[in-house]
Amino acid sequence: MEQQEQYDFELLRDLIWEKSGMYFESTKRQFFFRRLTARMNLLGCQQIKDYYRLLRYDRSDAELAELLNLLTTTETYFFRNAPQIRSFEEEIIPALIKQKQAAGQAHLQIWSAGCSSGEEAYTIAMQLLEMYPSLDRWKISIVGTDVNTQVLSKAREGVYTSRSLRDTPDKYIQKYFTRDGEYYRLNDRVKKMVNFRYGNLMEQRDASLFQNVDCIFCRNVLIYFNVDSCKKVINIFYDSLMKGGYLLLGHSESLYRISQIFKLVKLQHSLVYYKE
Numbered sequence: 268m269e270q271q272e273q274y275d276f277e278l279l280r281d282l283i284w285e286k287s288g289m290y291f292e293s294t295k296r297q298f299f300f301r302r303l304t305a306r307m308n309l310l311g312c313q314q315i316k317d318y319y320r321l322l323r324y325d326r327s328d329a330e331l332a333e334l335l336n337l338l339t340t341t342e343t344y345f346f347r348n349a350p351q352i353r354s355f356e357e358e359i360i361p362a363l364i365k366q367k368q369a370a371g372q373a374h375l376q377i378w379s380a381g382c383s384s385g386e387e388a389y390t391i392a393m394q395l396l397e398m399y400p401s402l403d404r405w406k407i408s409i410v411g412t413d414v415n416t417q418v419l420s421k422a423r424e425g426v427y428t429s430r431s432l433r434d435t436p437d438k439y440i441q442k443y444f445t446r447d448g449e450y451y452r453l454n455d456r457v458k459k460m461v462n463f464r465y466g467n468l469m470e471q472r473d474a475s476l477f478q479n480v481d482c483i484f485c486r487n488v489l490i491y492f493n494v495d496s497c498k499k500v501i502n503i504f505y506d507s508l509m510k511g512g513y514l515l516l517g518h519s520e521s522l523y524r525i526s527q528i529f530k531l532v533k534l535q536h537s538l539v540y541y542k543e
């Protein structure tokens with residue numbers, strides 16, 4: 268029985284890994300099965316093998332999307348990793364503006380990859396509005412992508428609880444949100460600056476939509492991937508970035524033993540990756 272359960276786990280685990288990059292160690296087996304059985308019960312599916320076939324051969328990937336909604340960890344909040352956010356504001360944006368001006372360009376493209384419910388992408392939008400008002404004459408594109416369709420809906424809605432705002436400076440709350448009971452509604456001006464779309468980092472067709480990106484935020488996503496998936500995604504990021512572009516990972520993530528393709532740069536408040 269134990270052996271069969273481990274076999275079933277590995278079968279499904281490897282499929283999820285292949286399709287999403289997320290890799291569940293055996294220690295996560297109980298969590299994995301709890302979520303999986305919840306979904307199978309809802310579908311009235313009793314055999315793991317039947318569910319496997321559904322995931323493997325459904326060309327629309329509709330069932331995969333449902334399962335990923337249950338398996339992904341989507342914890343996020345505004346102004347997460349304050350030192351890095353400060354580097355972005357004080358060093359990265361000025362450097363990018365300088366590069367663009369030297370090239371006679373007035374556009375910026377920023378990608379929040381694995382954006383969850385949008386807090387990261389909207390933090391970027393608010394920072395640009397607050398600190399660089401002169402950029403309102405530029406073409407600014409901020410795009411958030413994720414495989415979890417539920418969090419993407421939440422991102423588009425732009426309504427949050429105080430939990431999402433726990434690290435947000437007061438002046439931003441006062442200026443960019445409208446209180447509605449226990450909820451905080453993000454103002455339209457900020458919402459309009461960001462587009463959200465479904466995008467699987469393991470799918471070349473989704474990622475290749477991005478070209479000449481100036482800065483990629485992919486924070487707290489790769490911690491759920493194994494080394495092989497990370498390598499694949501990092502190459503995609505490299506191809507998507509323009510020369511002189513930046514890649515920002517989560518505070519516990521690094522490319523050590525994964526890739527040397529980017530230059531690691533020490534900014535005043537954090538370490539970031541740079542495409543030379």
Ligand SMILES: C[S@@+](CC[C@H](N)C(=O)[O-])C[C@H]1O[C@@H](n2cnc3c(N)ncnc32)[C@H](O)[C@@H]1O
Pocket residue numbers: 286287288289339340341342343344347380381382383384387412413414415418466467468469485486487488517
């Ligand atoms: C912990 S959240 C991080 C959110 C935000 N970047 C942050 O740091 O606060 C991780 C997000 O990555 C998404 N994710 C996981 N695998 C993905 C994949 N293959 N493609 C796109 N997004 C993925 C999850 O759905 C989840 O919303």
